[in-house]
Amino acid sequence: MEKQVSPKRIKVLLSKSRMDVHDRGVRYLARCMLESGMEVILSRHGLIDEVANAALQEDVDVIGISFSVGGHVAASERLRKLMQEKGIGDKLVIVGGIIPDDDIPALKKLDIDGIFGAGSSAAEAIEFINARVNA
Amino acid sequence: MTPEEIAQRIVSGELPAAARLMRAIDDVQPEAVDALKLLFPHTGRARVIGITGSPGVGKSTLTDAVVTRLRKKKLTVGVVAVDPTSPFSGGAILGDRIRMQRHANDDDVFIRSLATRGHFGGLTCSTRGVVAVMDAMGKDVILVETVGVGQDEVDIARMADTTIIVTVPGMGDDVQAIKAGILEVGDIFVVNKMDRDGAGITAGHLKAMLSLTFHPHGTECDQVAQPWYPPVVSCCSLDGRGMDELLQAMDDHYEALTVDGGKLLTKRRIERAEKEILDLFQLRINQMFFARLGNGGRIEAVAKDVASMRIDPYTACEELMKSAKII
Numbered sequence: 001m002e003k004q005v006s007p008k009r010i011k012v013l014l015s016k017s018r019m020d021v022h023d024r025g026v027r028y029l030a031r032c033m034l035e036s037g038m039e040v041i042l043s044r045h046g047l048i049d050e051v052a053n054a055a056l057q058e059d060v061d062v063i064g065i066s067f068s069v070g071g072h073v074a075a076s077e078r079l080r081k082l083m084q085e086k087g088i089g090d091k092l093v094i095v096g097g098i099i100p101d102d103d104i105p106a107l108k109k110l111d112i113d114g115i116f117g118a119g120s121s122a123a124e125a126i127e128f129i130n131a132r133v134n135a
Numbered sequence: 136m137t138p139e140e141i142a143q144r145i146v147s148g149e150l151p152a153a154a155r156l157m158r159a160i161d162d163v164q165p166e167a168v169d170a171l172k173l174l175f176p177h178t179g180r181a182r183v184i185g186i187t188g189s190p191g192v193g194k195s196t197l198t199d200a201v202v203t204r205l206r207k208k209k210l211t212v213g214v215v216a217v218d219p220t221s222p223f224s225g226g227a228i229l230g231d232r233i234r235m236q237r238h239a240n241d242d243d244v245f246i247r248s249l250a251t252r253g254h255f256g257g258l259t260c261s262t263r264g265v266v267a268v269m270d271a272m273g274k275d276v277i278l279v280e281t282v283g284v285g286q287d288e289v290d291i292a293r294m295a296d297t298t299i300i301v302t303v304p305g306m307g308d309d310v311q312a313i314k315a316g317i318l319e320v321g322d323i324f325v326v327n328k329m330d331r332d333g334a335g336i337t338a339g340h341l342k343a344m345l346s347l348t349f350h351p352h353g354t355e356c357d358q359v360a361q362p363w364y365p366p367v368v369s370c371c372s373l374d375g376r377g378m379d380e381l382l383q384a385m386d387d388h389y390e391a392l393t394v395d396g397g398k399l400l401t402k403r404r405i406e407r408a409e410k411e412i413l414d415l416f417q418l419r420i421n422q423m424f425f426a427r428l429g430n431g432g433r434i435e436a437v438a439k440d441v442a443s444m445r446i447d448p449y450t451a452c453e454e455l456m457k458s459a460k461i462i
Contacts, residue, residue: 007163009225009250018236034226039250041229043236050239054232057245059154087151 010133011060015043015051016097022068025097029064032122038129048075052082055091061133064125067097076110092132096120138169145170145271146177150245153268157247160264171264177271179404181213182389184276185295187257187317190283192303193327195234196372198280202238204382205276211243213269213277217259220250227251231280245269257281257288260418263411266294284317292320293410296403297388299381301325302341304333318344321365323384329369329377341367362399363391420461427459 012033016026030040041058045051048065055063063083065075072095083089094114095107107115114128136144136152144152159167186194186201198214205212216231227250238244247269249259258281269277281291292298300321318324324345326338349361366384370377392400428434437455440446456462 007252009162009252011158030228034221034228035224037225039220039227039229041232041248043232045236045239047240050236053239054246056150057154057247058232059151059158087149 008134010038010062010129011041011058012038012062012064012129013041013043013051013055013058013060014064014066015045015054016066017069017071018044018046020067020069022097023066025068026064026066029066029096029122029125033126036126036130038126048079049082052079052086052088055083056086056088060091062092062094062129064094064096067095067099069098072097072099073103073106073110076107076112080110080112092129094125094128096125138166138173141170142173142177142271145174145268146273148272153245153272154247157261157265157268160268161249161252161259161261163260167264171267174267174271178267179270181266181270181274181277182297183266183270183279183295184385185279185281185291185298186301187281187284187288187291187298188301188325188327189285189306192283192301192306193372194280194283194301195231197301197325197327197370198231198278199235199237200370200372200375200378201278201381201385202235202244204378206238206241206244210275211273212238212245213266213272213274214244214246214280215249215262215265215269215277216246216280217249217251217257217262217282219282220252222253225252245272245274251282255288256290257284258290258294260414263294263414286316289317289320293407296392296400297322297385299323299325299385301327302337303328304331304337306337319348322363322388323381324365324367325377325381326367326369327372329371330374334369338367338369363388424456424459424461427461428455433458 014026014030016023030042033040041054041060043054051063051065076095079093083091092113094116095112096116099115099117104115113132114125116125141152141156145156156167156170186198188194195216202212202214214235218227218229218231220227229248229250232246232248235246238246247265249261249265251259254260262279266277266279279291279295281288298320300317304326324341326334345365349364368377368380368384370381433455437451441448441451453462
């Protein structure tokens with residue numbers, strides 16, 4: 001019989017554009033999140049609109065998008081706008097991959113909660129989520 | 136938000152309310168039960184179709200192809216897709232949705248991924264509740280895709296109106312096909328990946344197995360005419376071959392369920408309700424047991440005694456039940 005532990009789980013949607021094949025990082029992160037007890041919905045998207053819909057339907061706590069070929073500022077802006085429209089503006093948004101330092105202020109202005117660019121570790125992202133969700 | 140408000144919002148089509156209730160059901164929050172009670176009168180309208188089979192046979196891709204066909208008929212669709220939870224960390228990677236991305240911008244398709252969270256049988260404790268919410272949302276058809284299963288995980292048949300068993304060429308011989316278990320609960324059999332070698336042989340084995348079990352006028356053993364003879368459909372989800380036949384088989388089965396005043400459908404729904412009541416009963420007893428025992432610490436202590444041969448496990452169980460005042 002299962003021992004009774006808290007039935008709650010942190011749910012994360014991790015997505016990356018289908019146009020971008022550099023998905024080793026996001027897969028590694030997904031695996032680390034699994035090992036830390038999170039439920040990860042792994043997805044690929046064409047338009048960022050698909051991510052907003054998936055986050056709505058799955059009722060995740062965190063949306064994580066991996067960018068390796070640019071477009072992160074425009075996509076983040078549209079994602080935040082769609083989330084507001086759909087009534088899910090309360091969810092945490094983190095981005096990672098290749099995010100030039102020059103773009104960080106713009107992303108912060110768009111209410112992107114966590115930015116994990118080149119050199120970040122999976123543990124940092126997981127710690128960040130653990131601290132912010134169910135806090 | 137009160138349960139009344141939650142139910143009202145879901146019935147009137149507010150997606151975030153529905154998604155949040157599904158989360159509460161999955162997280163076993165007691166308040167979810169109150170909302171489900173109120174939603175119950177709004178359920179029972181959707182056709183629930185189960186899709187099951189071993190890992191890697193193409194359940195998600197087939198589900199995606201079925202959704203596409205159902206949308207062409209202007210039917211609204213709910214999808215529940217189950218993937219396994221890690222037995223070590225309790226975490227999960229849910230990857231079924233990735234095969235269904237082409238429906239991601241269709242507002243009439245609602246896809247929800249669930250992790251098994253330690254539940255056996257191919258589904259999750261929450262699946263029934265999540266299906267009920269989709270039903271109350273007004274979805275015409277709800278597809279439930281199980282976790283990849285082996286031979287014995289037949290929960291889906293106790294929940295769906297129509298159960299589709301998916302297999303592929305090269306999974307086993309004709310003796311595999313006559314064993315007890317999952318093959319007994321199929322209403323429709325799909326040989327997926329029919330472009331591969333041996334698809335015809337696999338379909339032949341399944342047909343031979345079915346001819347032993349089903350007969351239009353009953354078998355020698357029971358002499359009872361079967362109201363439904365499960366068809367074997369060969370498909371290729373990727374290029375769409377066989378999909379028309381599968382959709383036709385789904386409609387034919389629904390017709391067989393509803394013909395004659397819906398006798399067969401009523402029978403199934405009574406069986407389903409019985410299973411649901413028993414499951415809820417078990418869950419409540421379980422919760423009661425652990426609440427009275429205080430979080431499993433006692434069990435660990437007793438387990439040590441059993442492992443070191445100081446006490447036998449049967450007596451240990453009885454003593455735990457006595458201290459939880461169950462016997």
